Amino acid sequence: MAPKYAPSLRSRLAPLLLFLQTGFIIISAFFFEIENNINLKKDYFINVYPAFQDVNVMVILGFGFFSTFLVRYGLSSSGFNLLVAAMATQWAIILNGIESCYTRGKIKVDLKSILVAEMCAASALIAIGPMQGKSSPVQLILVALMEVSGFILSEWLLRVLLEVRPLSSIMLLHIFGAFFGLTLTWILYRKGSNQGFEKEKVDKKSGLFSMLGTVFIWMFWPTFNSVLVDERYPGRKLEAVCSTYLALAVSAVTAAALSVFSSPRGKLNLIQIQSCILAGGVAVGVPISVVHHPWEAMAIGFTAAIISTIGFKYLKIHMLLAFECHDTCAVLSTHGLPGLLGWLAHFLLQMKDYSDHTLAVRFAMFHICTLCIIISVSLSMGILTGLLLKWNFWRPPQNNKCFDDQAYWVVRECRDAEMLCSYYLERQIHKHVFWTSNFCLLQFPNLAVRK
Template identity: 75%
Template sequence: MAPLYAPSLRSRLAPLLLFLQIGFIVIFAFYTEIESHVKVDRTTFSNLYAEFQDVNVMVVLGFGFLCTFLVRYGFSGSGFNLLVAVIATQWGIILNGIESWYYRGKIRIDFKSLVVAEMCAASALIAMGAMLGKTNPVHLIIIALLEVSGFVLNQWLLQTLLKVRLLNSIMLLHIFGAFFGIMLTWNLHRNGSKQRFEKEKFDSKSGLFSMLGTVFLWMFWPSFNSVLVDDHSLGRKLGAVCSTYLALAVSAVTAAAVSVLSNPKGKFNLIHMQSCILAGGVAVGVSMSAVHLPWEAMTIGFIAAVVSTIGFRYLKVHMQLAFQCHDTCAVLSTHGLPGLLGWLAQLFLQIRDSDDHTVAIRFAVFHISALLITIALSLCMGIITGLLLKWNFWRPPQDKKCFDDQAFWEFPHLAVRK
């Protein structure tokens, strides 16, 4: 029988957070500076700030509310999301600025560096979704640090070895985060997950809050995909926004249809809807540089929603039974499969639009190499992180304390009075 209370994290979590935050403050004090000498007019500043805020809303509110679908894990889903996001963003700024520090002696901070760091944090939040409810905050902080480190290393390898552009390397965050999370949950498999966890369920209230997170993500996803598009050509940025919106619209309609068709009673499934309607945005984001026509984006959104919904319906159970991968938020179906579909669409569209066969073959080789490096590095980092988190020093929660806020949060009205 499990003990009444979960292990206290006072001696683990507080020192870790204070050590990290003081370390970040010291690094920012001596090695960073704000890029203030760049001349930016009022209109340009307003546009840049608006795009930064859109990404910020997605990371904090979108992912935060999305993680509240578990009936007894709402405090942790939203609270830990914010904690992981802010730590991962600070760590991302530092890691992405290492090259600037090496050549200039300072890490330059501007809107672009903040946005790139928040996208790195989004990759960590995707990986966290696979482990949602089965870890404690100490685990989540370690996951965030190592996942962001691996993702930044992956960017550097792709940009250095294969000359991949920043936009294309960043948008692989869906694939990297999903496979990192899958490998992590495979390493940290619990025997209790063979049967459904006792508290792994949702109700109307938690489902409504979670759907609110989906709405935030759906509304701001065009900004997320277009924020790093070259702004010297307004047509490209407008094309990215329109393509993302159309793909999201098509995926929302398609996910609703497939959800009803796959239900024996012909009813909508809220969990299917809130995750799979985002599949079009994921797929188009990965293939953004090759999508030029509206129908291409709509087709990608349609296929992505079908693949994501079917994967959510059937793949999650089979992954758990066959490979012992208990993927709480089904990040493989929500981010992994649509990301792979977007990668495949980009490969097909680039080869179709190329007039030179030699150039097309060279692109295919480099494109396939980029995917293999990304998946290999994400799996390796997932294994390393999983092995580190198996150490009982981090005091993992017992099976009966999984998906339960009371293991970590104070509930005065439920306190035992003596």
């Protein structure tokens, strides 16, 4: 049975995408400029392009398959991920280039600017995680545009007010994206979510594809954390890569052990593991500029896996029951809590280097203000976006159409099977009429209403 709001894709999604893309093309025609001075650096392309490839694979392929664990939402999770990433990256290039446009009259475009824009887009992909399956693609596009705008605004405030370095400010994307997404789920809470959605299920095949995305993210996370480290100091970049790998390795082993301990049957939980093995990369990315010893990275990865596992096991259900936040992809335990742990680790590792009490207090206030700005802007923009999306004009899916690809995609095989069953039920020409009717009604309950 076709969803009630199916025509909204034609009347809303297509005009919105064409309008935005036309606007981006016009802006690029007047203000974009390819940076040509990099041709003077012989090794620039050789050094930067592999990192660009790694981050691109992680954002598009890794995040795209990461959320395909839902049985009937695989096309939407991977397809909408690509759509959101493409739009958010273009928008981030424009917003990041406003300062350059003001001083030079042009927005500089090179591999480094696209890399930074993709990292901003990654924060938008984190933010739509809690909304997966419950939002239309039009809503997801709006969320991405608002989230990227808010994140770049917070990053600008950190640079201007507190003079935070770009590496430290951008790595707070996990905290910003997680709290932005959780705020949206709180405002857009659906009645009956605590009962569970009919199609919010996981099976072996969808879990395998989801684990594939997790593996890609896990493999390329060292590049993601080290890509913004100053190239003039190869030793620091090597430290960042090694620290990220060690943190990821420790978090993977720890998450597997804790998953067995927390299971009533003493078995591994696939969805829990794929969320928690990434916690080490998230946590160590925030203080990556001050992590200089292997044991520090390993301790951060170990602690991050513990916090993430506990959060996945207990906080997800409590957030739903107590705060009415239905977090589909568990971004709180995957990105939010490890990101806060990374902020705390940065604070402690930096504080131990201060022997002067006055300087230590000043740095503490500075570091706390950094977190307050990030969370304040995240919550404010999340509330603003949530109020915008509550407008019924965007046609959100009904509860019985949530987590279902057929609401937005042409699923040929399922549609043909449904039409065939409908044909059998209406004419009852099959020799095994009773068996066919019961099978069709079991597979497609809506046919009973149609009949």
